[in-house]
Amino acid sequence: xxxxxxxxxxxxxxxxxxxxxxxxxxxxxxxxxxxxxxxxxxxxxxxxxxxxxxxxxxxxxxxxxxxxxxxxxxxxxxxxxxxxxxxxxxxxxxxxxxxxxxxxxxxxxxxxxxxxxxxxxxxxxxxxxxxxxxxxxxxxxxxxxxxxxxxxxxxxxxxxxxxxxxxxxxxxxxxxxxxxxxxxxxxxxxxxxxxxxxxxxxxxxxxxxxxxxxxxxxxxxxxxxxxxxxxxxxxxxxxxxxxxxxxxxxxxxxxxxxxxxxxxxxxxxxxxxxxxxxxxxxxxxxxxxxxxxxxxxxxxxxxxxxxxxxxxxxxxxxxxxxxxxxxxxxxxxxxxxxxxxxxxxxxxxxxxxxxxxx
Amino acid sequence: xxxxxxxxxxxxxxxxxxxxxxxxxxxxxxxxxxxxxxxxxxxxxxxxxxxxxxxxxxxxxxxxxxxxxxxxxxxxxxxxxxxxxxxxxxxxxxxxxxxxxxxxxxxxxxxxxxxxxxxxxxxxxxxxxxxxxxxxxxxxxxxxxxxxxxxxxxxxxxxxxxxxxxxxxxxxxxxxxxxxxxxxxxxxxxxxxxxxxxxxxxxxxxxxxxxxxxxxxxxxxxxxxxxxxxxxxxxxxxxxxxxxxxxxxxxxxxxxxxxxxxxxxxxxxxxxxxxxxxxxxxxxxxxxxxxxxxxxxxxxxxxxxxxxxxxxxxxxxxxxxxxxxxxxxxxxxxxxxxxxxxxxxxxxxxxxxxxxxx
DNA sequence: TTGTAGGCGTTATCAA
DNA sequence: TTGATAACGCCTACAA
Numbered sequence: 001x002x003x004x005x006x007x008x009x010x011x012x013x014x015x016x017x018x019x020x021x022x023x024x025x026x027x028x029x030x031x032x033x034x035x036x037x038x039x040x041x042x043x044x045x046x047x048x049x050x051x052x053x054x055x056x057x058x059x060x061x062x063x064x065x066x067x068x069x070x071x072x073x074x075x076x077x078x079x080x081x082x083x084x085x086x087x088x089x090x091x092x093x094x095x096x097x098x099x100x101x102x103x104x105x106x107x108x109x110x111x112x113x114x115x116x117x118x119x120x121x122x123x124x125x126x127x128x129x130x131x132x133x134x135x136x137x138x139x140x141x142x143x144x145x146x147x148x149x150x151x152x153x154x155x156x157x158x159x160x161x162x163x164x165x166x167x168x169x170x171x172x173x174x175x176x177x178x179x180x181x182x183x184x185x186x187x188x189x190x191x192x193x194x195x196x197x198x199x200x201x202x203x204x205x206x207x208x209x210x211x212x213x214x215x216x217x218x219x220x221x222x223x224x225x226x227x228x229x230x231x232x233x234x235x236x237x238x239x240x241x242x243x244x245x246x247x248x249x250x251x252x253x254x255x256x257x258x259x260x261x262x263x264x265x266x267x268x269x270x271x272x273x274x275x276x277x278x279x280x281x282x283x284x285x286x287x288x289x290x291x292x293x294x295x296x297x298x299x300x301x302x303x304x305x306x307x308x309x310x311x312x313x314x315x316x317x318x319x320x321x322x323x324x325x326x327x328x329x330x331x332x333x334x335x336x337x338x339x340x341x342x343x344x345x346x347x348x349x350x351x352x353x354x355x356x357x358x
Numbered sequence: 359x360x361x362x363x364x365x366x367x368x369x370x371x372x373x374x375x376x377x378x379x380x381x382x383x384x385x386x387x388x389x390x391x392x393x394x395x396x397x398x399x400x401x402x403x404x405x406x407x408x409x410x411x412x413x414x415x416x417x418x419x420x421x422x423x424x425x426x427x428x429x430x431x432x433x434x435x436x437x438x439x440x441x442x443x444x445x446x447x448x449x450x451x452x453x454x455x456x457x458x459x460x461x462x463x464x465x466x467x468x469x470x471x472x473x474x475x476x477x478x479x480x481x482x483x484x485x486x487x488x489x490x491x492x493x494x495x496x497x498x499x500x501x502x503x504x505x506x507x508x509x510x511x512x513x514x515x516x517x518x519x520x521x522x523x524x525x526x527x528x529x530x531x532x533x534x535x536x537x538x539x540x541x542x543x544x545x546x547x548x549x550x551x552x553x554x555x556x557x558x559x560x561x562x563x564x565x566x567x568x569x570x571x572x573x574x575x576x577x578x579x580x581x582x583x584x585x586x587x588x589x590x591x592x593x594x595x596x597x598x599x600x601x602x603x604x605x606x607x608x609x610x611x612x613x614x615x616x617x618x619x620x621x622x623x624x625x626x627x628x629x630x631x632x633x634x635x636x637x638x639x640x641x642x643x644x645x646x647x648x649x650x651x652x653x654x655x656x657x658x659x660x661x662x663x664x665x666x667x668x669x670x671x672x673x674x675x676x677x678x679x680x681x682x683x684x685x686x687x688x689x690x691x692x693x694x695x696x697x698x699x700x701x702x703x704x705x706x707x708x709x710x711x712x713x714x715x716x
Numbered sequence: 717t718t719g720t721a722g723g724c725g726t727t728a729t730c731a732a
Numbered sequence: 733t734t735g736a737t738a739a740c741g742c743c744t745a746c747a748a
Binding site: 372373374384385387388389392393416417418419420421422423424425 | 725726
C-alpha cells in the first residue's frame with residue numbers, strides 16, 4: 001500500500017444522493033433539515049430515515065456559503081497565556097458554544113501586525129469579531145469593522161459597540177487605600193502603551209495621587225509579563241517608593257518575586273496592588289487586587305455580538321463593567337523605609353524575610 | 359434611522375468585483391492569489407493592487423467548498439486557563455497561522471461530554487484536529503478520527519498518530535533526587551484519573567519509589583487546579599510525608615500556598631516538585647519542576663497534522679518529546695520532620711516562616 | 717406541501 | 733498567459 005497521507009477521503013453523501021434515494025427533490029431534503037415545519041410529517045421522516053441510512057450530514061461549509069451565516073465567531077487577544085485573556089476566552093467560548101457558535105482563536109502576540117493579519121484572514125469565515133485589548137490604530141479597527149460586526153473589549157472607539165472594564169475607580173480607591181495606610185510615595189508600573197486599560201489606570205492613579213498629594217512615579221515596562229515585573233524591581237526600589245500599583249496581576253506577581261529575591265517582605269517592607277483577580281489568590285501572600293470578573297466579560301461580549309447579529313433590540317454602544325478593589329494581604333502601612341539604592345544588588349533567593357501583617 | 363442590527367453593509371467584495379475593476383476574468387483574479395506563477399508578473403501585480411484597494415480577501419468558505427480544503431484546524435483542550443494548555447495553544451496557533459491555517463478553539467472544561475460536542479460540531483469545517491489530553495474513551499476517539507485526521511497529544515491510542523510528552527523518566531529522576539536528599543516518605547498528588555499523563559507520572563513515581571524503598575502515598579484530587587492543590591494540603595501533612603510530587607505546576611503552586619498558610623517553609627520543612635515548567639519560575643521560591651516545552655509541543659503537533667494533510671512522508675505514529683527535571687529551590691533535605699496532625703488547623707497567612715536552602 | 721431554478725464565491729477543466 | 737464554463741453542496745424565492 002502506498003502511503004498517501006491519512007486523508008482517507010471518502011466523498012461524503014450529498015443532498016442529491018438522499019434526494020435520489022428518497023425520490024424527492026433536493027429542496028425537500030434541504031427542508032427536512034432546515035425547515036421541517038414546511039413539510040408533511042411523513043416526508044420529513046422518510047427523508048431523515050434515508051439520510052440516516054446513507055450517513056448524510058448537511059455540509060456546514062456549503063450552508064455557510066449559501067446563507068452567509070457561518071455560525072462562527074472569532075476572538076482575538078494579545079496573549080493567550082495571560083490569565084486575564086485566558087479566562088475571558090473561556091467565558092466567551094463557552095457562551096458561544098451554548099448558542100451554537102464555534103469560536104476561532106487569534107493570538108496577536110501583542111503586535112498590531114499580527115492582529116491585522118488575523119482579522120483579515122478570518123473575516124470571511126466569521127459572522128463577527130470580539131476584539132480584546134486591540135493594539136491597532138483606531139482607523140484600522142474601523143476599516144475592519146466595516147467588513148464585519150465588531151465588539152471591542154477594553155478599547156474605546158466611539159463608533160463601535162464596546163465593553164469597557166472600568167478599572168479606573170478601583171485604581172483610585174487603591175491609591176486612597178495606600179494613602180490611608182500612610183504611604184506618601186508610590187509607583188505605577190505601566191502596561192502596554194497602546195493599551196486603553198493602561199491609559200485608564202494610569203490616569204486614575206495620577207489624578208488620585210495628585211488629589212491626595214502623593215508623589216507618583218511611573219515605571220515603563222516592555223510587556224505585561226512576570227519577567228517584566230521582575231525586571232523592574234530595581235527601578236522600583238531605586239525610585240524610593242513604598243508601594244506599587246501594577247498594571248495587572250501577572251506583573252504584580254513578578255514584582256513580588258523581585259522583592260522576595262531582595263529579601264524584602266510584602267507587605268511589611270513594600271506594598272503591592274495588582275489587577276484582574278486571576279492570580280490574586282494564588283500568590284503568597286494573597287494579592288490585593290482590582291477584581292474584574294473577566295470570564296463574565298467574555299460571556300457578555302459574546303451576548304452583545306450575537307444580539308447584534310440577530311438584529312435584536314438596539315444595543316447600547318458602550319457598556320461599562322464595574323470592578324472592585326479586593327484588599328487581601330499585600331498592602332500594609334509602609335514599614336521599613338526603602339532607601340534608594342538599598343538592596344538592589346540582584347536576587348538572593350536564599351532567604352525569605354518574615355513578613356508582618358497589619 | 360432605524361436600528362436594524364449591525365449586519366447592514368457588511369458584504370465583502372468578491373472576486374467578481376476585483377475582476378471587473380481590473381478588467382480581467384474571475385479566473386485570473388483567482389490565479390493571482392492561488393497560482394500566481396501561472397500569470398505574468400504584471401497581471402499579478404495589477405490584480406493584487408486592485409484587490410488591495412477594494413479590500414478584497416479570498417473567501418475561505420467558498421474556497422473550501424470548491425477545493426474541499428477548509429484551511430482550518432481545531433485545537434481541543436480540557437482547560438484554556440491552565441498555563442500548560444495555554445502555552446501549547448499559543449505555539450500551535452502561531453505555527454498554524456504561519457502555514458496559512460486558522461485555528462478553532464475548543465475548551466472541554468475537563469468533561470468528556472463537552473469534548474464530544476466540540477468534536478462533532480467542528481468536524482465539518484476543519485481539516486483535522488489536535489486533541490490534547492483527551493478525556494474521551496478510546497473507542498469514541500477512534501469514531502471521530504474516522505471522519506477527520508487527528509493528532510493526539512498526551513493520549514496513547516495505538517491506531518492514531520500521537521505526540522507524547524514523556525514525563526515518566528523525569529518523574530523517576532525527581533524521586534531519585536528526593537531520595538538522594540534523604541526523603542524516605544513521599545507523596546504523589548494526582549491529576550485527572552482519565553489523564554494519560556497522570557497515569558504515566560504516577561506509574562513512574564510508584565516504580566521508582568518501590569525500587570528505592572521509599573514509602574509512597576497517592577493523594578487524589580478533583581481537578582488540576584490551584585484550589586485542588588491548596589485543598590489537599592491537610593491530607594498531605596496528615597500523611598506524614600516530607601515531600602510531594604504534584605501532577606503539575608498549578609497544583610504544586612496550590613500546595614506551596616497551603617504550606618505557607620500553615621507556617622511551613624519550602625523547602626526547609628517540605629519539598630515540592632511540579633511539572634510543565636510554565637509556572638516554575640514565577641513561584642517563590644522558584645519551583646523544582648519537570649520541564650515540558652509545551653509551546654514546542656503545540657508547534658510539533660501542528661506540523662504533524664499538516665504533514666499528514668499534505669500527504670507527505672509516512673509519519674511515525676508515535677512521537678515522544680523528552681523532558682527534563684530542573685532543580686530550582688523547592689527541594690532540600692527533609693528538615694523539621696512533619697508530624698501527622700501537626701499544623702493542620704487551617705490557614706494562618708499572617709506570617710511566613712523563614713526558609714533555608716541546602 | 718413540494719418542485720424548479722438560480723445563486724452564494726471559488727477553483728478546475730478545457731479552450732483559445 | 734488568459735478566458736469561458738462547469739462544478740462544489742446547499743438554500744430560497746417563486747411556481748405549481
